[in-house]
Amino acid sequence: MHKTKITRRAAFIAGAGIAGMMMIGNAMAQSDADALGGPEAAASLDALYQQAISNGENKVVVYGGLAKAYKGVFDAFQARYPEIEVQTQIVFGAALFARIGQEFTSDQHVADIVHVGATAMVPLLNADQIEPYAPEIAKVDPYWVGPDNAFVFSSLNVSGYFYNTDLVSDADRPTSWGELVGPDWTGKVGISDPTNPGGTAELFTTLMYGGVMTDDYLGKLKANDTKIDADWAPLVQTVLTGQRAVGVGPVYGMVNTAIQKGAPLKYNFPLDDANVLLPIGFAIIKNAPDMAAAKLLASWVFTPEAQALIGAAGFYGTQEGDLGTPEGLPPLSKVPNIVELPVLTERAGMQNAAREELTRLLK
Numbered sequence: 001m002h003k004t005k006i007t008r009r010a011a012f013i014a015g016a017g018i019a020g021m022m023m024i025g026n027a028m029a030q031s032d033a034d035a036l037g038g039p040e041a042a043a044s045l046d047a048l049y050q051q052a053i054s055n056g057e058n059k060v061v062v063y064g065g066l067a068k069a070y071k072g073v074f075d076a077f078q079a080r081y082p083e084i085e086v087q088t089q090i091v092f093g094a095a096l097f098a099r100i101g102q103e104f105t106s107d108q109h110v111a112d113i114v115h116v117g118a119t120a121m122v123p124l125l126n127a128d129q130i131e132p133y134a135p136e137i138a139k140v141d142p143y144w145v146g147p148d149n150a151f152v153f154s155s156l157n158v159s160g161y162f163y164n165t166d167l168v169s170d171a172d173r174p175t176s177w178g179e180l181v182g183p184d185w186t187g188k189v190g191i192s193d194p195t196n197p198g199g200t201a202e203l204f205t206t207l208m209y210g211g212v213m214t215d216d217y218l219g220k221l222k223a224n225d226t227k228i229d230a231d232w233a234p235l236v237q238t239v240l241t242g243q244r245a246v247g248v249g250p251v252y253g254m255v256n257t258a259i260q261k262g263a264p265l266k267y268n269f270p271l272d273d274a275n276v277l278l279p280i281g282f283a284i285i286k287n288a289p290d291m292a293a294a295k296l297l298a299s300w301v302f303t304p305e306a307q308a309l310i311g312a313a314g315f316y317g318t319q320e321g322d323l324g325t326p327e328g329l330p331p332l333s334k335v336p337n338i339v340e341l342p343v344l345t346e347r348a349g350m351q352n353a354a355r356e357e358l359t360r361l362l363k
């Protein structure tokens with residue numbers, strides 16, 4: 001019988017190879033753990049994943065209006081947790097409230113999560129339709145945590161104004177809200193109608209309660225021949241076609257989408273006097289059919305890998321450490337003069353009151 005003789009050199013090489021593979025494996029595991037916020041966070045997330053699989057949960061259904069913007073984020077979640085498919089349904093505003101209400105009335109629940117801003121989140125909470133859940137791995141400013149830890153906002157939408165670079169140079173652009181109502185900008189400013197519910201109304205509400213947009217300021221804005229468009233999309237076209245040089249209202253992500261397609265636009269942020277960031281988060285619906293999968297997604301969005309993708313999508317991430325920053329903008333910790341409404345849970349009521357005042361002053 002032939003016996004193969006193993007030399008010391010061969011044994012050393014084989015051992016070194018095994019050790020090398022173990023080192024590579026350990027390094028990959030460590031890299032994965034780092035992407036998820038460390039070993040403890042990774043283990044916590046894996047436990048939710050295994051629970052979802054054990055429960056037969058192979059999907060998580062998300063209602064909201066940001067499915068397209070968050071495609072890269074959701075794709076990465078599915079790559080990380082391949083047994084769970086993210087199914088999105090674009091529904092927001094009154095239609096969202098009606099859909100959720102119907103599901104509660106019929107006791108036929110489809111939605112696991114809503115991905116919305118504060119003005120939609122709070123009414124759902126007040127209607128007792130939110131399952132309280134604050135992920136352990138979320139480390140954010142306490143302001144971005146809902147009442148009684150019902151939810152945690154994971155991202156912030158940049159809200160302000162932009163300009164047409166063919167009409168306005170960087171050197172000549174307005175650098176503050178105060179400058180925007182000066183005589184140099186008469187007939188050059190357009191706004192998305194702030195009397196309609198939505199992001200522009202929330203922007204104006206925040207600046208009004210923050211003392212930036214006073215009655216005098218809004219009077220000057222109207223007197224300056226400011227053009228009011230019904231929504232964000234037509235306003236972007238107004239600025240693109242040169243009808244106005246500056247547009248107020250559309251969030252950074254929407255304008256950046258046009259910029260990526262070659263539009264001669266630039267978002268003006270941060271400003272010298274006041275900056276507004278609109279919170280967005282994932283809240284779990286009570287009686288969600290895929291509860292463990294929903295908790296997994298609502299937790300994973302606070303990981304370093306998810307926060308980086310949120311930044312790439314055009315939003316600031318809220319997790320400490322400036323992990324998510326939109327392209328071309330400074331880290332969140334470097335943004336000066338952030339104006340916030342005094343009480344998170346009163347945003348909807350404040351916006352309704354502000355819209356009535358805006359109707360009186362601008363229409």
